[in-house]
Amino acid sequence: MSVGYECDSRALLGAWRGGDRDARDQLFAIFYPDLRRSAAAMLRRERGVSLSTGDLVQESVMRLVALDRIAWADRAHFMALSSTMMRRALLDHLRAKRRNKREHEKVELHTGLHGEPDLSVEKLSDALDDLARIDRERAEIVEMRYFGGMEISEIAAVLGCSEATVKRRWTAARLWLLDALSET
Amino acid sequence: MRKDDLDGRALALLDAAFDRPSATREAWLRDQCGDDEALTARCLALLHAGTGAEARLRTGTAGQGDVDAPLPDRIGAYRITGLIGQGGMGAVYRGERAAGDFDHVVAIKLIRPGALSDTLVERFQRERQTLARLSHPNIARLFDGGETDGTPYIVMEHVDGVRLDTWLVGAPPLAARTVLFLKVCAAVGFAHQNLIIHRDLTPSNILVDADGEPRLIDFGISRPPDAPTARTPVAGLSLTPGFAAPERLAGLPATTLTDIYSLGVLFDRLLGGAGDDDTRAIVARASAAVPEDRYPSVDALADDVRAWASGGVVAARRGGRRYAVAKFVRRHRVGVAASLAALLLILGALAATSWSYARAERARVAEAKRFEELRSLAGYMIFDLDEQLARVVGNAAARVRLVGRAQTYLSALAASPGTSPAVREEAARGFITLARVQGVPTQPNFGDNDRARANLDTAIAMLRPAAPRDPAAAALLVEGLSHRAMISAHVDTDGKTTATMLEEAAKVLAAVPVPARDMAWMAARSRLRKSQFEAAVMDNKPAEMLRLAEQMEIEVGEWPPAERSSRAAAIDFATAQHFRGMHGYFADQYETGTAAHRRAEAMLTALDEAQPNDPMVLYLLAYNGYVGYGTASGSPALTADANHFLGTARASVDRLIRIEPNDRALRAFSGSIRNSEAQALSDAGRQAEAVAVQRRVIADYTAAIGPKRKSATLNRLLLAHITMGNIARKAGDRALACASVAAARAAMPELEATGSLVGNIAAFRPTLAANARACASGGALVPLTT
Incomplete structure (x- = not known):
């Protein structure tokens, strides 16, 4: 791994923190293949067991911090990024499985959020795509909450708004999702 | 697409509705939607999506803001x-x-x-x-x-208006948004002129009335977004692209530049998708991560926005985000990065682990705590302690607090297993810095040698395994060992351990391959030479002292050219002269020694003038003066020099005490300097002046006694009473002489009880007893001798 490569990631993280969404997408491209591999490994081991993606995301980011590979201050941002990656990784895994086995294997999200039902990854993901078309940031809040297991305060840090705003937007987004999921 | 648009508007209204008591939400939504039936229906459908069978889902996420308390009267x-x-x-x-x-x-x-x-x-x-x-x-x-x-x-x-973000839902024209922003700028600028900072400029703190007039609320009273709450341990982390400026994360106080940062983000939010390269440059400059890179004033920001609105040249284009990113990269080149290699490591670890929520959560909490500590450590320990405490005049209480805090963090950090080498190195550096402040002799310190010794031992143990492979760890280890040797030499008077430590340090230093010998290595070598010199003094080896002084001068010449003219280099050159002076004292070469002390003093005085009140320079000045007095006293021809040095020593230590009135080691040093002065005055027959100086000696030594009541200080105080007794007798002050005798006798039992009464002081006992009897009977006083 070259030094230049490290600088790239770091600069991208900095640029993203500065509000540059393109930088975020580039980071995604850099890290996604590896997260997908780890998610797949996990799913192989944990077949049929409900899975907390939040744990994986938290743990991977914590390890990055422990290894001094990302700065503590970047943690929330990296978690947000990992949330998105986790969602994609789970979906990719499911689709690959289905292609190979020609059977539907249901993977449920154990969100760890008190009082939330376990949701089908695919259904939720589809609904989230719809929500993202309406309001991208709102979909990101859901993604960070469900797939990244992030706290409201951490989400607020990433989005640069108050916790109250995140809470409001999260509440409204949940209602929208409940409505959307009940339709199908 | 039409449904998406409808949902977007409904969601925005729903957001605002959650600010209201739940009973009034439906009515409020109906009111907002007016006669738009589709919007009304959609809003209400969403509002009720969470009721009925799914109602239980609301617990836990509805938040505590949803309190329908009765209105107060x-x-x-x-x-x-x-x-x-x-x-x-x-x-x-x-x-x-x-x-x-x-x-x-x-x-x-x-x-x-x-x-x-x-x-x-x-x-x-x-x-x-x-x-x-x-x-x-x-x-x-x-x-x-x-x-x-x-x-x-x-x-x-009372402002009859809506929050800025709600106002934006109505998609006001770009011109209206720009005008509104300039008005907000004017208001913030006005506040700044009145020395008021808003501290939390966000869309929720800006209300817009029916005429589109913005009104800022909550000036100066907003809760800072970085205030940590007990409920969420990570809530303190709000280094964000949002409205709070990054420097707030470091716990730095809000400034006008903090508001400018928020204004930049606000401008971005106001523009929505309507920005161009110019506005991006304005936003990038206003909300630059480094405060100095931002617009210096709100007016400057507003000028640029006006220039943009009227199609003019925007000043911010001189350095926009691209520039900021380049700068960021430069600044963090050495820093840590999210590298693929690291990720591969994680993945390996992930694959080998089975997952249980409780375990992961425990790990997360432990990690979060540890790294929160590290973060505080980096902020307080490395910067505050090292930069401020070592250099800047400070108040002792704050320093003691900081030291205690650093100790807590460091201990927690050292106790947690599996830290990375870089973190361990940083912690070791912290332990060394802390130990120096706590109590490494030959530099300003708190006199807490025991803690200093323990912290240095911890640092040394942490560094030893890494030193053979890591030049940075090796340099730190040499520093740690050199400091530790000073405690062995001066506090423990354990010459054997001193020698062992210094030998190890020299070996570690020599083992670093030549190409890896950077400035840190050279600085560590300089530190080692100073400790080796102290050891040579303890062992009374003048030849070794001279050799070390010469070696230090040669070695500074090997520093990189840019470093050779640095302050550190100047201090090393002055120290070498001081060492030559000390060699003169020990080798009985009074003339050459005095000349070297003079040169050291001239160099140190220049350093003090260039940067006044540097405790290390003042300390060297005082010590050089104190030893210089001793050297010059060796020859009657040098009496004028002797007096001069004593004056320098006294003046320097007094300045140090003004900087740090509670530093007990300084008070002890001041007592020693004045003790010499009182002796000299008394010998010269100036008894009244000698009495006055000796009073200060007793005051200094008394102040130097800490809660630990160290025997060395108690012995010195006892001796000072005896000296005072003799001077008072010569001055004809019988009452003072008798009081001194009584004080000396009263101080003995405490030292005897611990077996730490110094032998030659115990030898004063017969003459003290004789004088005590004389004082009681009115008989003649005799000299106090051994």
């Missing part, structure tokens, strides 16, 4: 007529002042207990007068404040 002199909204800080009510000859409507913010820290409340009280005078058309007036049932409240102008 009145707050202060105001009758409450309604609830305006709920926020993180508390509820805002509509109030009317019924009493008196005028009625006016106000907004009263009742602050939720715990929402404001004591510091904020105190600051608010302090700034209230100024805030109340802050009269600007775009700033909501603050009328009053007080407490009701122990809950603080704020009475302000």
Whole structure:
């Protein structure tokens, strides 16, 4: 791994923190293949067991911090990024499985959020795509909450708004999702 | 697509509805939607999506803001007529002042207990007068404040408007948004001129009335977004692309530049998708991560926005985000990075682990705690302690607090297993810095040698395994060992351990391959030479002392060219001269020694003038003077020099004491210097002056006694009483002489009890007893001798 490569990631993280969404997408491209591999490994081991993606995301980011590979201050941002990656990784895994086995294997999200039902990854993901078309940031809040297991305060840090705003937007987004999921 | 648009508007309205009491939400939504039936239906459908069978889903996420408490009747002199909204800080009510000859409507913010820290409340009280005078058309007036049932409240102008983000839902034209932003700038600029900082400029703190006039609320009273809460240990982390400037994360106080940062983000939000390269440059400059890179004033920002709006040249284009990114990369080249290699490591670890929520959560909490500690450590320990404590005049109490805090963090960090080498190295550096402040002799310190010794031992143990492979760890290890040797030499008077430590340090230093010998290595070598010199002094080896002085001078010449003219180099050259002077003292070469002390003093004086009150330089000046006095006293021809050096020593140590009045080691040093002075005065027959100086010696030694009542200090104080007894007798002050004898005798049992009464002081016992009898019987006093 070259030094230049490290600088790239770091600069991208900095640029993203500065509000540059393109930088975020580039980071995604850099890290996604590896997260997908780890998610797949996990799913192989944990077949049929409900899975907390939040744990994986938290743990991977914590390890990055422990290894001094990302700065503590970047943690929330990296978690947000990992949330998105986790969602994609789970979906990719499911689709690959289905292609190979020609059977539907249901993977449920154990969100760890008190009082939330376990949701089908695919259904939720589809609904989230719809929500993202309406309001991208709102979909990101859901993604960070469900797939990244992030706290409201951490989400607020990433989005640069108050916790109250995140809470409001999260509440409204949940209602929208409940409505959307009940339709199908 | 039409449905998406509808949903977007419905969601925005729903957001705003959650600010209202739940009972009024439906009515409010109907009111907002007007005759748009599709929007009304969609809003209500969403509002009720969470009710009925799914109602239980709301628990846990609905949040604590959803409190439908009954309205209070009145707050202060105001009758409450309604609830305006709920926020993180508390509820805002509509109030009317019924009493008196005028009625006016106000907004009263009742602050939720715990929402404001004591510091904020105190600051608010302090700034209230100024805030109340802050009269600007775009700033909501603050009328009053007080407490009701122990809950603080704020009475302000009632603004009949909507929050800025709600206003933006209505998609106002770009021109209107620009004008509004400039008005917000004008209001913030006006506040800055009145020395008021908003501290939390966000869309929720800007209300827009029906005419599109913005009104800023909550000046100076907003809860800083980085205030940590007990509930969420990571809430302190709000280094964000959002409205709070990154420097707030470091715990730095808000400045006008903090507001400029928020204005930049606000401008971005206001533009939405309507920005171009120019506005991006303006936003990038206003919200630059480094405060110095931002617009210096709100006016400068507003000027640029006006230039952009009128199609002019935008100043910010000189350095926009691209520039900022390049700068960021430069600044963090050495820093840590999110590398693929690291990720592969994680993945390996992930694959080998089975997952259970409880375990992961435990790990997360432990990691979070540890790295929170590390973060504080980096902030307080490495920067505050090292930079401020070692160099800048400070107050001892704050220093002691910081030291205690650093100790806690470091101990926690060292105790947690599996830290990375870089973190371990940083912690070791912290231990060394801390130990130096706590108590490494030959430099300013708190005199807590025991803690210093323990912390150095910890650092050394942490560094030893890494040193053979890691030049940075090796350099740190040499530093740690050199400091540790000073404690063995001066505190423990354990020459053997001193020698062992210094030998190990020399070996570690020599083992670093030549190409890896950077400035850190050279600095460590310089530190080692100083400790080796002290050891040579302890062992009374003048030849070795001279050799080390010469070697130090040669070695500074090997530093990189840029470093050779640095302050550190100048200090090393002065130290080498001081060492030559000490060699003169030990080798009985009084003339050459005195000349070297003179040269050292000239160099140190120049350093002091260039950067006054550097404790290390003052300490060297004092010590050079003290030893110089001794060297010059060796020859009667040098009496004038001797007096001069004593004067320098006294003046320097007095300056140090003014900087750090509670430094016990300094008081002891001051006592020793004055003890020499009193002796000299007494020998010269100037008994009255000698008595005055000796009084100060006793005061200094008394002040030097810490809670630990170290035997060395107690012995010195005892001896000072004996000296005072002799001087007083010669001065004809019988009462003082007798009092001194009594004080000396009274001080003995404590030292005897611990077996630490120094032998030659114990030998004064017969003459002390004789004088005590004489004092009681009125007989003649005799000299106190051994």
